[in-house]
Amino acid sequence: MRIAGFFQELWAPPFGKAAGSVRDFTRPTPYEDAKKITEYLLAGHDIFSVMGSSEDVFGSGKTVLGGDSILSDNEWIWRGDLWFYVWNYHVQLPEEFLKRVRDNNYRTPAEDEIQLVEIAKYVQANL
Template sequence: MKIAGFFHELWAPCFGRAAGRVRDFTRPTPYEDAKKITEYLLAGHDIFSVMGSSEDVLGSGKAVLGGDSILSDNEWIWRGDLWFYVWTYHVQLPEEFLERVRGDDYRPLAENEPQLVEIARYVQANL
């Protein structure tokens, strides 16, 4: 299991070493397929759902509903607000993750219940 958008401000240190700060991964232009990437992020399987909203860590004053939730595609996990950072700030994602997203034609694979249960246990143990 890997973390997409593993940024210092968004994940607890117990999940491992973050790639860096969100601001360091912003891009001047969006991905050509940014809409499809954000749709993929929004369509992930729920691993850990959090009611409420998370504030934009880059200071726009906006809040993202369910931003602290965690989703998965059976291999990668990401926060519920990652789509916002990709869409708003054109945040760069790991190339390996983008290859999977594009290779799966922007649709998360069907739920693999045993794999998702294992991921959920990992997430809960580290929260």
């Protein structure tokens, strides 16, 4: 299990050492397949759902409903607001994650209940 979008502004220290600031991972242009990537991120399996909204860490004043939620594709986890940063700020994602997304033809794999339970335990232990 790995974290996509592991930036210091978005994840608590117990999850490990972040890749750095989300500000350092913006791209000048969006991914060519940004729409499909954001759809994949939005379609992840719920691991930890949070009602409410999270504020844009770039300071735009926008909020993202369920932004603090955590989603998964049975292998990777990410925050509910990661799609927002990919779409609006062209935030870079790990190449290994993008390969998985593209290899799965932008479709979240079917739920693997055993794996998702293990991921949920990991998330709960680090919140």
